[in-house]
Amino acid sequence: MTEPAPPHRQPEEDPRHGRLAARPAPPTTEGGTGLVSLPGPQRESPALAYVPAGGDGAYRLVVLLHGAGGSARQGLDLLLPLADAHRLLLLAPQATASSWDLIVEGYGPDVRRIDGLLDTLFARYPIEGVALGGFSDGASYALSLGLTNGDLVDAVLAFSPGFAAPLVTHGRPRIFVAHGTDDRVLPVDPCSRRLVPRLRSLGHPVEYAEFAGGHEVPAAIRQRAVDWLTAQRGPGPGR
Template sequence: MHGPPDARSLNRRAAIKVGVALAGGIPRLGALSTDAPLQEPARLKARPGDPTLKAFAGRQQINTDGAQALAWVPESVKRDVASPLVLFLHGALRRPEIYLEQHISMADETGTIVLAPFSTIGTWDAIRGAFGRDIGVIDASLRWVFERWRIDPRRIVISGFSDGGSYGLSVGVANGDFFTRIVAWSPGFMIPVKTIGKPPVLISHGTEDQILPIDRTSRQIVPALRAAGYTVDYREFKGPHAIQKPILEEMIRELAGRR
């Protein structure tokens, strides 16, 4: 499966900017810390509980508390049974609908709810500097889901592609007491955060990636995460900047089967 248009259409200037940010490795990983201030800006507050609002199956267009998101809820989901949840963070240029479509068939097969928020700008805020409004967007989107469906706290995955993979890795390790797995498709780097917990990590990256070349990204991110004590399932594949459908399907099946 080739990457969606937003991934392939990054211009040369953007690619050079990414390369400069990654030059000399990924020094930002060295800032993974358990000693950062408790008011860590990457922390999420939303937590699953008893749903209280009316809910519907199918495609959901979410507009709540300044947040926009899309969600897919399979017909098989029942409000009295806790469901698995995939929180998916899009790549640059803000096209979550493309990624949502990639998840639907497997979501329907496994009864998995998929949530795909929109970043407030073309990409996620901390990619350009610091965590800000987008953490609030993710929090509000999660609250919207938790108010309508019962979610299993043991089966919540944060997943993201490209810029969303970088952001998801960073938000994931900052909320390791909330997410049960972190999945990054072709990530570029990590942002300094206070780490909590050690959820398992899955990283997939193409050896022919022209947008975020693997030697400067995942081949450095993975050893750094392992050195920090994370269990990392690392999948290289021969191909471009893309999400591999077989790995995506495997991830959702494993999530749905975990109790």
């Protein structure tokens, strides 16, 4: 007899649809602090995590996704200078190809890899609240996964995104979008200026910041994004 699917996943939904199964739970082992390497399967590049030392209580987990042709370290560096002050546990996976699976050939290997990394961190650290963030292709992927997994993810930080392409949606995570008005890689007009109104029409609370600059994430925008992330909490995943 086949066991029923977990209540947070519809029977037809799996990593091919962008669904993440991992969920926070009381830690069963103790993890280290500082910069932590999380090796993946053989021949895959390791993911990186940064865990602030000291303090009490749960961490806010932010999964950070690099741009096309980028690295886990570049993803981590998006918010690394701000992690200690805000007790942010940062996780930066490495895409299995030159960009994320959705952009290359469809959901699958990167979803499974991120799911496994989340399980590892949930088993080691107390976590309250999960956000996704990213730059460029990573921002598009963060939005797509965030809309798909709003029963886990309560916020998305999208720096210079191009699109959002969820196959299924759950919940209404709140969203921060920033884009440079002089971006020549992903121009603001066909990207964020179209995307943000669409997200708002779907009921997502969206904070939108344009800045004078190109395809980049200025320090002031990173600070504004983290201030937004930590100043308020949404009604909760799945609501």
